Amino acid sequence: MVSLGLPLFQVERDLEMADAYLASGLVSDGAELYERHLESALASRAHIGLAKCAYHRREFHEALGYLQAVSVIEPGYPDLANCMGAVLFGMGLEDEAREAFEVAVAEQPDNLVGLSNLAELCMKAEDFEACAEACRQILQLVPGDRDTTAMLQEAEAAASQGSQGKDVSRPLQAPPMWAGVPETVVQQIRAAIPPSPDAPAESRVAPEPAASPEADMPAESRAALEPVAEADMPAESRAALEPVASPDHIEGVVVVPREAHVDDRGYLIEIFRSTDPHFTRFGQVYLVGDIKAGTIRAFHKHERMWDWFFISHGTAKFVLKDDRSDSPTHGNMKTIVCGDRCPAMVTVPPGVYHGWMALADDTQLVSIASEVYDRTEPDEERIPPDSFGDVWTVKGR
Numbered sequence: 001m002v003s004l005g006l007p008l009f010q011v012e013r014d015l016e017m018a019d020a021y022l023a024s025g026l027v028s029d030g031a032e033l034y035e036r037h038l039e040s041a042l043a044s045r046a047h048i049g050l051a052k053c054a055y056h057r058r059e060f061h062e063a064l065g066y067l068q069a070v071s072v073i074e075p076g077y078p079d080l081a082n083c084m085g086a087v088l089f090g091m092g093l094e095d096e097a098r099e100a101f102e103v104a105v106a107e108q109p110d111n112l113v114g115l116s117n118l119a120e121l122c123m124k125a126e127d128f129e130a131c132a133e134a135c136r137q138i139l140q141l142v143p144g145d146r147d148t149t150a151m152l153q154e155a156e157a158a159a160s161q162g163s164q165g166k167d168v169s170r171p172l173q174a175p176p177m178w179a180g181v182p183e184t185v186v187q188q189i190r191a192a193i194p195p196s197p198d199a200p201a202e203s204r205v206a207p208e209p210a211a212s213p214e215a216d217m218p219a220e221s222r223a224a225l226e227p228v229a230e231a232d233m234p235a236e237s238r239a240a241l242e243p244v245a246s247p248d249h250i251e252g253v254v255v256v257p258r259e260a261h262v263d264d265r266g267y268l269i270e271i272f273r274s275t276d277p278h279f280t281r282f283g284q285v286y287l288v289g290d291i292k293a294g295t296i297r298a299f300h301k302h303e304r305m306w307d308w309f310f311i312s313h314g315t316a317k318f319v320l321k322d323d324r325s326d327s328p329t330h331g332n333m334k335t336i337v338c339g340d341r342c343p344a345m346v347t348v349p350p351g352v353y354h355g356w357m358a359l360a361d362d363t364q365l366v367s368i369a370s371e372v373y374d375r376t377e378p379d380e381e382r383i384p385p386d387s388f389g390d391v392w393t394v395k396g397r
Contacts, residue, residue, distance in 0.1 A: 011040045013342065017257040018049055020344075025275050027053050044074040051083055060090045079104075082113050083299075094121060096310055110141055119151060122169035128159040161380050176322045206286045250322045254278045255336055258310070260343060271310050272368060280306050280348045283371040290314075290358035290365075296392055298355020300382040305372040307348040309356070314363030315339030316356045324351035333388065339363070355385060357392050 014033050021030035034049035047066045049096070054063035054295040064087050070077050071084075085100035098121040116300060122131035135152035184371030212397045256278065261268045274282070283305070301323055306362065308319065318336040322329045339360070348354045356365065371379060 008041055011037050011042050015042060015045055015049065017325060017344070018239065020255045020257065022052060023047065023058070026277075027056050044070045044077045047073070048077065048080070048083060051087070055083075055087060055090065058090070062085050063087045064091075075109075077181070078108075079113075081107060082111065085114070086116055089117075089121075094124070095335075096126070097121060105137075108124060111138070112138065112141060117142075121146070123151060123155060124260050126158070128155040131155040132136045132159060170296055172362055174350040184276050199227065201367050248318055249329055250308055250332050250334050251329045251351060252335060253320060253352065254347040254349070255338070256347070258343040258345055270284075271306060272345060272364065276310075276345075281370045283369045284373060287312075287365065288365045288367060290363045291361065293361050293363070294364075296355065296357045296385045298357070298385040298392075299353040299387055300355070300380045301353045302350045302371075302379045304371060306350060308368040309346040309348070310343070310368075311339045311364050312364045314358060314360040314382060315341065316363050317353065317392070317394075318346055318356045319355040319388070320348060320389055322351070323353050327351070331378045333391070334389070353383065355388075359394070 014037060016034045018030040018033035021027075021033065031050060031053040033044045034053065037043065037046040038050075047070045051063040051066035051070075054066065055059070064084075067080065067084050067087060070080055074080075080106035082098050083099045085104065088100055089097035098118065098162055101114045101121065104111050104318070105118060115134050119131050119134035120129070120139065122134060124266065131379065132155040135148050135155060137153065138148045142148065162290065256276070258269050258271065261270075273279070290297075299321070316339060318334075318338075320334045320336070322332045324330055336344075337359070338346065338348055
């Protein structure tokens with residue numbers, strides 16, 4: 001079902017919820033929300049989300065279809081080329097995946113996902129010089145990364161031993177595995193790969209493969225389109241279709257929408273289960289109430305304790321800051337608004353500063369902790385509410 005005419009903030013909230021579902025492994029729930037907004041102002045984001053859902057189900061052709069739609073709706077959509085490369089790799093089309101990742105890096109030189117995938121694929125193809133170059137670019141962005149340094153050393157050693165790498169600028173060729181694949185399938189895949197901005201026009205067209213009915217395909221050709229075993233895929237290729245890390249994404253923070261079950265008696269909202277994927281262990285639960293809107297309780301973080309927050313009455317604004325030095329989202333900040341009109345459970349891992357402000361009078365928060373509070377040695381580090389600037393003022397938009 002497609003919902004039309006919703007205000008943009010409502011569409012954004014739905015898509016954030018869909019991202020949270022997907023991050024929690026609730027793929028079908030996320031897909032349902034993405035499908036509602038395929039004709040909204042954020043249609044590209046909804047299509048990307050559905051591509052990720054299909055990727056998680058290993059339905060690569062379906063994922064490719066959604067990405068093709070984005071290439072028509074919004075050709076320059078961020079991370080489109082990364083997602084395309086991951087899907088093509090999942091289909092076993094390594095050369096085409098590499099081409100997509102080359103496009104991703106050309107469009108965004110500091111694209112770590114694209115560079116990592118490119119390095120992996122170049123190493124696998126024994127294009128050691130190209131692999132080494134990609135590794136050097138990664139190390140400029142992430143100095144001292146051990147895995148990248150090890151790959152760079154391996155590539156340089158192989159290149160110095162006289163191994164000849166492939167020509168990185170070669171035109172896109174149809175690999176042998178396409179022999180006998182139906183022309184419609186080949187055209188679909190080729191059309192999905194955006195041309196490299198630096199490639200000459202003649203290098204952007206691959207030679208036509210022979211076409212025949214799919215029923216007559218040789219077994220090895222059909223196998224080429226079978227999903228690649230996940231264990232054989234580079235980790236970065238799988239990561240390319242994980243929810244895209246934005247400046248407000250914090251690793252481990254999960255916002256799970258909660259549904260109100262309403263009938264003529266009233267309503268029921270399920271808050272928490274020990275079987276929820278984001279649950280670790282139970283310590284204690286308590287209720288906090290703010291009498292007046294604008295009351296701020298911030299900031300503090302824990303060394304060991306996980307928190308789960310639910311606004312049972314009123315509305316609140318949460319502000320979170322990742323202070324974990326070893327976190328891939330270190331330094332990122334996230335703002336979350338939830339309440340009785342948009343119920344959600346907010347998961348906060350250890351090492352993340354968090355605080356909240358009541359946006360309505362008599363706002364009540366249910367707080368669940370993984371540890372019992374120790375008054376003699378509290379597991380908390382507190383800092384003032386203005387430590388991260390003016391993050392509490394509600395500004396006009």
